[in-house]
Amino acid sequence: MIRRPPRSTLFPYTTLFRSAEVSRLILAQVGVKYVDHRIEREQWPELKPKMPFGQLPVLDVDGVLISQSHAIERFLAKEHGLTGKNSLESAQCDMVVDTLSDMMVVAVQIFLEQDPAKKEELKQKFLKEVLPPFAKNFEKMLVKNGKGHIVGDQVTWADIALANIMSTIEAKTPDTLKDYPNIKEIGRAHV
Numbered sequence: 001m002i003r004r005p006p007r008s009t010l011f012p013y014t015t016l017f018r019s020a021e022v023s024r025l026i027l028a029q030v031g032v033k034y035v036d037h038r039i040e041r042e043q044w045p046e047l048k049p050k051m052p053f054g055q056l057p058v059l060d061v062d063g064v065l066i067s068q069s070h071a072i073e074r075f076l077a078k079e080h081g082l083t084g085k086n087s088l089e090s091a092q093c094d095m096v097v098d099t100l101s102d103m104m105v106v107a108v109q110i111f112l113e114q115d116p117a118k119k120e121e122l123k124q125k126f127l128k129e130v131l132p133p134f135a136k137n138f139e140k141m142l143v144k145n146g147k148g149h150i151v152g153d154q155v156t157w158a159d160i161a162l163a164n165i166m167s168t169i170e171a172k173t174p175d176t177l178k179d180y181p182n183i184k185e186i187g188r189a190h191v
Contacts, residue, residue, distance in 0.1 A: 021164055022069070022073045022160055023072050026073060026077060027080075029082065029155060030080040030082070052067040057069055070101070074094070076157070082156050083157065084152050085154070089156070092152075093158040097161045103130060110122040110123050131169065135166075135177065135183060136180075139180040139182050163186045166186070166187050167187035
């Protein structure tokens, strides 16, 4: 069933770690136009009480506000057919995205750390201890699936989320993913 695209406005932070990037990429993938309203730090105190849970990002769909990055991403993926062909593929997409979130807990600590020495220590720990087991398992899933996607045989929001995070890591630390050619290919295809 095709329905009229809702009028959507995405309210991400301008300075924090790409909190709405997967949502933007989903909308780009399906060619949906939206308003990308960036909130400047000075605007936030006035807007915060008007936002669900006082947090960003927020998606405004015809006056209904949805907060939380993954809730927004799941909504957009469902609306635009990017959750897989059935409930099992949908659950696998959720598994991939939730696993990426687990992995990124350490990366966010790096981003927020102010002390340069501690930041470098956290970065090295992430690159040497945290990332490799996750990347190995994502690569294994891509090889096992054998269809150029992490789940199923068509683009899903899991492909987009994986591509977003892994291409960001690769851009900041070149050659980090040299042993994971399928992950690198997903990044080239979807970001």
